[in-house]
Amino acid sequence: MSQLSAGSNYRSRLSDGRKVWLEGEAVADVASHPAFKGTVDTVASLIDLQEAPETQDALTFVSPTSGKRVNSAFLVPSSKEDIRRRHEAFKVWSDATFGMMSRLSEYSRSLLTGWYASRSRLGGASDHFADKISRYFEQSRDLDLLSTTAFHDPQIDRSKGPSESSDPDAYLRIVKESEDGIWVSGAKMIATAAPYVDEVFIYPFHRRSDKDKLYATMFAVPVGTPGLHLVCREPFASEQAEEHPLSSRYDEMDAVLIFDEVFIPSERVFIKDDPEAIWNMRMDPAVVALSQHQTVVRLISKLEFVAALGHEIATTIGVAHHLHVQEKLGELLIQLNTVKALLAVSEEQAEPDAGTGVWLPATEPLATARNLGSRYYPRAISILQHISAGGLMQTPSTLAELNGPIGHLVQKYYRGASVDAKERTRLFKLAWDLIASPLGSRHELYEIFYSGDPVRTYAAQYTGYDKASLTDPVWKLIGNGEAVLR
Template identity: 85%
Template sequence: MNRQSPGSSYRARLYDGRKVWVNGRDVADVPNHPAFKGTVDTVASLIDLQEQPETRDALTFTSPATGKRVNAAFLVPYGKEDILHRHEAFRIWSDATFGMMSRISEYSRSLLTGWYASRNRLGGASDHFADKITRYFEQSRDLDWMSTTAFHDPQIDRSKGPSDSPDPDAYLRIVKETSDGIWVRGAKMVATAAPYVDEIFIYPFHRRSSEDLLYSSMFAVSAGAPGLHLVCREPFASEQPEEHPLSSRYDEMDAVLIFDDVFVPWERVFIKNDPEAIWKMRMDPAVVALSQHQTVVRLISKLEFVTAVGHEVATTIGVTHHLHVQEKLGELLVQLSTIKSLLAVSEELAKPDADTGVWLPAIEPLTTARNLGSRYYPRAIGILQHICAGGLMQTPSTLAELDGPLGPLLQKYYRGASSPAKERVRLFKLAWDLIASPLGSRHELYEIFYSGDPVRAYAAQYLGYDQTRLTDPVWKLIGQPLNEVSAR
């Protein structure tokens, strides 16, 4: 009997009784539902790359437990060469989807790898964090589990925190404990890719106060856990890859998770009722560095894609000789070069963590790149809009029309400067899908808030910076003693 391919094994795992809700209906067959099929096919093809001769070594490494090849996102870096190995693995998957899929597990797997790397310094006093996360990490690695995250609370009333809310179920909380585990009730958002994954990591993104103990836990839950409902937004998926080349393949889907008294065994409860332990985990250097490293690699793939589309559109319609177009295309290249340089610097400045010996890329350039991404991507899409201009609306409803009764006329008036009509129309349909389709609009919004509120992110970078490195030379220049500055 032929062995099942990794991609086929992944598809089979999606039939686990998960409750995925779309348009008010429970989807029984996720892999073949029109809202999900294109994306499931994409994820399965990525997983199968792990066994292709030309990509296997870059995408995988040998598990120390089983001797089998496993995904490189689980590689704990003990040297710069391991960081570069992780980079190359991230790049291959990101390039394969043009950076359009941000939650195909590499981000959450990097978080998990960071938790494992720092296991002996994380968790509360009685959580047994190190033992639990070790077992969970090894199981995830060797079974090739796909995963995602859900950090945020529903937008009900943001003027009130968990302890102040008149509805105790407005925030996810523990409602019952037994010797076997906990039961949780409430909701979390936004679980991108939740319908497609095996596992979901749950914990609060923002810092909780000491009054919010019941809302300050961290655990992992199976996407098919009884009582868990995955409520999806409107699908943007298309069943017409020629007309919608992105929407037909890369609609990751976003979902709100509703926990209707979901049981979580103690083995999967990593931190319980401990806001300080949660925050320490969130800010841990290994967790931050390894996860941000992946996000920046993916951002480069996406900016490269926008730049390539912009160049091809400008060339196709013959406007590359205009200075203002050259300036716009140059700005796209400046964006791309800036993020690439920051990534290269972070890897060049990598060094071992003092406590664990795990090698980490430098966090500051990664944080800078991540924060720039929230502004670069909307700007890049705006540039692409200006280059395409009215041509975005100058496309026939379907490509088939070019071969229909009006074909000869359409071939004449839809052609490009040096390209036939069909080639030009294909390109502009791609540009429309990237810029103006529901999927394209979703991506612009997503990149702005990819790492949370961008205002908070910029402010956090300022607050976390060693400001005396900047100010001490200034005060030295104007003659004020440094001890007086310190006393200010």
């Protein structure tokens, strides 16, 4: 009997009894449902690249425990070269999806790799974090499990913290426990790509106070666990790949996870009732650096896609010679090259972590790139809108119009300066899908808040910066001699 390909094995794992809710009904088969099939096909094709001769070396390395080829997102860097190996693996998948899929598991796998790398210094006093995360990491790596995250509390009443809420079920909490594990109820958002993955990592994103320790737990849960419900937003998927080239392939789907007395075995409960341990885990240098590294690689793929599309639109309609259009196209390239440079600096400044010896990219350039991304991407979309202008609406309802009863007339008036009507229509349908479709609008919103509230992330970069290195020379210049204590 022939062995299943990695992609086929992935498809079979989706039939695990998971409760995915869409439009008021449970989805019987995620892999074949029209709202999910296109994205499942995309994910399966990416996984198959791990076995393709031309991409296997870039995407995988040999597991030290199983001897099998495993995804390079699980590679714990022991050198600067290992960081670049991770970069190359991220790039293959990101380029294959034009940066449009941000939760292909590479981000969450990088979090897990960071937890594993820092296992000796993470966890509460009685959590046995190091042992649990080691076993879970090796299992996830060797079984090639896909994962995502759900950090945030539902937007019910954010004027109150968990312990102040009049509804105890408004926040995810432990409702019962035994020596074997815990039962949890409540909800978490936003679980991007949850219908497509094997596992979800759950913990609070923002810092909890000591009075909220009952809401400070970290665990991993299989998507098919009884009592776990995935409530999906409206699907943006299309079954017409030629008419909607992005929506037909890359709708990751976002979901709210509702836990109805879900049992979590103790082996999967990594931190329990410990706000400080959760926060230390969130801010750990290895966790931050490895996960941010992946997000910046993906951002570059997406900005490259936008820059390429902007150039092709301008050329196709014959406006690339205008100075104001060239300025806008130049801005897209400046965005792209800025983020590329920040990533290169981060990798060049990589050093071994003092506590673990694991090599990590420098985080300051990565944080800068991620913060710029929250403003670059909406600006990039605005530039595409201005270059495309009314051409976004000068598109026939379907490509079939080109061969219809008046196809000869349609082809005459829908052509471009350098391409025929079919190619121009295909290009502008792609642009519409990125700029103005429901999927495109979702992506703009998603990139703005990709790293969290951009106000908080910008402020955090300021508060965490070594400002004395900037201000000491100023005070010395005006004669104070020493930095003023501030």
